[in-house]
Amino acid sequence: MRELTVSPKLPSVGAACHGAIDEAGRPGSPIIALAGAPNVGKSTLFNNLTGLRATTGNWPGTTVDVARGAWRFKPGDKVCDCAACDGDCRAGNVREFTLIDLPGAFSLDPLSPDEQLTRTLLLDAPEAELPDAVVVAVDAGHLARSLYLVCQLRETSHRVVVALTMTDVARKAGVEVDSYALAEALGCPVVVLDPRRRVGMDNLTRTVREAVPRPRPTPREYPRKAADDLAREDERFAWIEAAVDAGTTRSGEERLSTSDRVDRWATHPVAGPLLFLAVMWGVFQVTTAVAAPLQDWLDGLFSGPVSDIVGAGLAALGLGGSWVEGLLVDGLVAGVGMLLTFVPLMALMFVLLALLEDSGYMARAAVVTDRLMRTIGLPGKAFLPLVVGFGCNVPAIAATRILGDARQRILVALLVPFTSCTARLTVYVMLGTIFFGRFAGTAVFLMYLASIVAVIGVGLLLRKTLWRTMGSEPLVLDLPPYQVPTARLTAAVAWNRLEGFLRTASGIIVVTVCAVWLLQAIPAKPGAGFNEVPVQDSAYGVAAQAVAPVFAPAGFGQWQTASALVVGFVAKEAVISSWAQTYAVDEPLEGESAGSFGEAVTASFVASSGGHPLPAVAAFLWFLMAYTPCVATLAAQRREVGWRWTLFGVAIGLAVAWLGAVGIFQLGRLFW
Amino acid sequence: MTLDQAPLGAPLTLLAVGVDPALGRRLATLGLRRGVRLSCVQRLASGGRIVAVGGGRIAIERAVLARLEAEAA
Numbered sequence: 001m002r003e004l005t006v007s008p009k010l011p012s013v014g015a016a017c018h019g020a021i022d023e024a025g026r027p028g029s030p031i032i033a034l035a036g037a038p039n040v041g042k043s044t045l046f047n048n049l050t051g052l053r054a055t056t057g058n059w060p061g062t063t064v065d066v067a068r069g070a071w072r073f074k075p076g077d078k079v080c081d082c083a084a085c086d087g088d089c090r091a092g093n094v095r096e097f098t099l100i101d102l103p104g105a106f107s108l109d110p111l112s113p114d115e116q117l118t119r120t121l122l123l124d125a126p127e128a129e130l131p132d133a134v135v136v137a138v139d140a141g142h143l144a145r146s147l148y149l150v151c152q153l154r155e156t157s158h159r160v161v162v163a164l165t166m167t168d169v170a171r172k173a174g175v176e177v178d179s180y181a182l183a184e185a186l187g188c189p190v191v192v193l194d195p196r197r198r199v200g201m202d203n204l205t206r207t208v209r210e211a212v213p214r215p216r217p218t219p220r221e222y223p224r225k226a227a228d229d230l231a232r233e234d235e236r237f238a239w240i241e242a243a244v245d246a247g248t249t250r251s252g253e254e255r256l257s258t259s260d261r262v263d264r265w266a267t268h269p270v271a272g273p274l275l276f277l278a279v280m281w282g283v284f285q286v287t288t289a290v291a292a293p294l295q296d297w298l299d300g301l302f303s304g305p306v307s308d309i310v311g312a313g314l315a316a317l318g319l320g321g322s323w324v325e326g327l328l329v330d331g332l333v334a335g336v337g338m339l340l341t342f343v344p345l346m347a348l349m350f351v352l353l354a355l356l357e358d359s360g361y362m363a364r365a366a367v368v369t370d371r372l373m374r375t376i377g378l379p380g381k382a383f384l385p386l387v388v389g390f391g392c393n394v395p396a397i398a399a400t401r402i403l404g405d406a407r408q409r410i411l412v413a414l415l416v417p418f419t420s421c422t423a424r425l426t427v428y429v430m431l432g433t434i435f436f437g438r439f440a441g442t443a444v445f446l447m448y449l450a451s452i453v454a455v456i457g458v459g460l461l462l463r464k465t466l467w468r469t470m471g472s473e474p475l476v477l478d479l480p481p482y483q484v485p486t487a488r489l490t491a492a493v494a495w496n497r498l499e500g501f502l503r504t505a506s507g508i509i510v511v512t513v514c515a516v517w518l519l520q521a522i523p524a525k526p527g528a529g530f531n532e533v534p535v536q537d538s539a540y541g542v543a544a545q546a547v548a549p550v551f552a553p554a555g556f557g558q559w560q561t562a563s564a565l566v567v568g569f570v571a572k573e574a575v576i577s578s579w580a581q582t583y584a585v586d587e588p589l590e591g592e593s594a595g596s597f598g599e600a601v602t603a604s605f606v607a608s609s610g611g612h613p614l615p616a617v618a619a620f621l622w623f624l625m626a627y628t629p630c631v632a633t634l635a636a637q638r639r640e641v642g643w644r645w646t647l648f649g650v651a652i653g654l655a656v657a658w659l660g661a662v663g664i665f666q667l668g669r670l671f672w
Numbered sequence: 673m674t675l676d677q678a679p680l681g682a683p684l685t686l687l688a689v690g691v692d693p694a695l696g697r698r699l700a701t702l703g704l705r706r707g708v709r710l711s712c713v714q715r716l717a718s719g720g721r722i723v724a725v726g727g728g729r730i731a732i733e734r735a736v737l738a739r740l741e742a743e744a745a
Binding site for chain 1: 694695697698699700701702703705713714715716717718720722724726727728729730731732733735736
């Protein structure tokens with residue numbers, strides 16, 4: 001490789017700045033679109049340039065929405081050669097760009113809504129709204145396929161800059177890229193960089209700053225004989241082939257790579273699914289086993305010293321024993337403390353999942369599960385939004401856009417709520433630890449298997465009833481090479497998700513704890529004043545008692561348990577805190593001291609199940625897994641598939657949850 | 673022969689792509705078009721295969737492979 005940044009000869013410099021106003025960048029800052037085929041490091045590049053945290057992953061379909069961020073320059077960056085100015089004369093005193101991260105697309109001929117979005121923003125928008133330049137991330141290891149988009153963009157008047165990634169992977173495969181020759185052949189600048197290790201970012205900034213003030217280039221000429229589509233495609237591929245020939249040298253025949261050797265096992269018809277199950281089991285086992293001691297320590301910290309300190313502080317202020325103490329100590333400290341005990345567990349799980357994603361394994365998981373997905377009429381890549389759902393259902397609903405068929409998108413959007421998000425994990429771990437002791441990890445793993453069973457079962461049901469004629473998209477899935485995950489990227493992705501979970505969960509918990517406290521303070525029966533009423537006579541208790549009989553056939557008809565499920569409809573993050581709050585303010589159960597949350601919950605399940613607490617807990621966990629995840633998911637569903645399907649999904653979720661829970665309990669109590 | 677019948681690891685040249693235009697375009701952008709050299713490197717469940725082409729790896733199901741004609745390179 002001769003140089004890191006090279007430009008072909010381009011027309012002389014002019015001044016041109018975009019006048020658009022954007023919320024992410026400064027008004028008037030030029031707009032740069034970041035495009036590229038899926039899985040070439042585009043979102044990692046976006047994050048490095050803007051300091052933001054778009055979702056990244058070594059698998060197709062990670063970006064399904066448009067992210068915007070300010071791409072700021074270092075002070076003193078000089079982009080011109082004149083001695084008289086501070087370096088900004090050719091860049092119109094521009095200090096930053098607004099960078100738009102577009103969904104991955106191999107071409108501007110869309111097959112799915114996310115690709116359509118890329119086309120609309122790059123081709124169909126009015127000229128005044130077109131980006132000032134397009135940075136196309138191109139994978140050096142798969143140059144030919146990455147260049148189709150560049151070829152199409154060169155047929156327009158877009159200023160194109162190629163960001164060449166994965167040159168290290170290409171070199172290992174025996175491909176050397178001469179970026180200088182490639183730039184000449186493509187007719188646009190080529191910058192070699194490594195977004196995962198932040199190499200080459202300054203060169204890219206400088207190159208784009210140089211490109212933006214230049215006049216828009218003349219579209220690439222193509223022969224007149226290429227008038228029809230087929231001939232035009234042939235001409236494009238010939239142009240790409242010429243560019244690849246000019247810009248690369250290949251040493252020898254294509255040989256089996258390490259990725260191929262790993263794939264012999266990872267995608268093997270028998271070993272592949274077993275490995276997938278083993279990997280997922282390992283994730284949950286390691287997560288629960290390693291996090292447990294830390295969780296216990298944090299639990300002790302919040303229920304002991306922190307509560308004591310807050311209690312003592314309130315007593316010193318003369319508020320000891322008042323409603324303020326009830327709200328702060330039993331409500332907020334207990335609720336937020338409960339949430340924080342899950343931080344080690346969440347962090348560990350997010351790190352492990354980020355490692356799997358960054359390594360490239362998730363694309364193999366989609367191949368392995370393809371057969372399973374096909375039984376419900378979905379292509380293997382429908383597994384990708386479902387995998388996202390195991391983190392959080394809200395982005396998973398948005399990720400259904402990678403599917404080309406509208407009915408497939410609706411079906412997946414209805415199935416995503418059955419994928420068990422991390423908010424539900426908090427309840428699994430809590431009840432698993434209380435009722436199943438050292439088998440808690442296995443219990444949690446079984447809940448994830450139950451989640452997969454629910455997805456397949458409901459999918460089959462809908463396929464056999466509503467969508468009997470639904471066609472199936474064939475499996476054609478690009479497999480990225482395996483790569484060693486970088487610590488920085490893994491940490492960034494894990495922290496991004498953990499921070500998002502904590503931010504969302506803490507807000508929800510504070511609001512619901514206050515709402516639950518308020519409802520518990522409002523008397524629903526005469527005879528007691530505000531905040532003096534026993535919980536069972538409060539608005540909260542009376543409402544929960546009205547709902548509770550519905551759950552009696554499932555073995556968890558106690559009103560406290562029912563109230564936790566009602567709160568869980570709003571957000572699963574708040575289930576445990578509001579549940580704990582209920583017991584904290586409730587009278588001690590007969591024959592029992594006002595002990596820990598675990599003791600109270602155990603007693604509650606024993607009482608409501610007629611002495612069969614384990615099947616009742618299993619039924620409760622099933623219900624919790626299957627019914628509506630949260631209102632945010634409903635909002636995402638409404639946006640993607642409309643109200644009608646959203647309400648249909650709520651009804652399906654409640655029906656599957658209730659019927660399954662009743663079945664589990666009624667059958668389980670015969671043996672357990 | 674079609675790619676679902678091709679021996680694993682053998683260098684091949686793609687002769688014809690008999691799929692609908694939209695899928696054909698997708699395959700072409702992934703590097704699978706007439707005249708290109710490729711090989712099948714791994715069997716998948718239900719007769720699918722991983723195809724090595726242009727330095728990349730693409731998992732393809734059997735029904736699509738059966739529409740791709742190739743000959744020994």
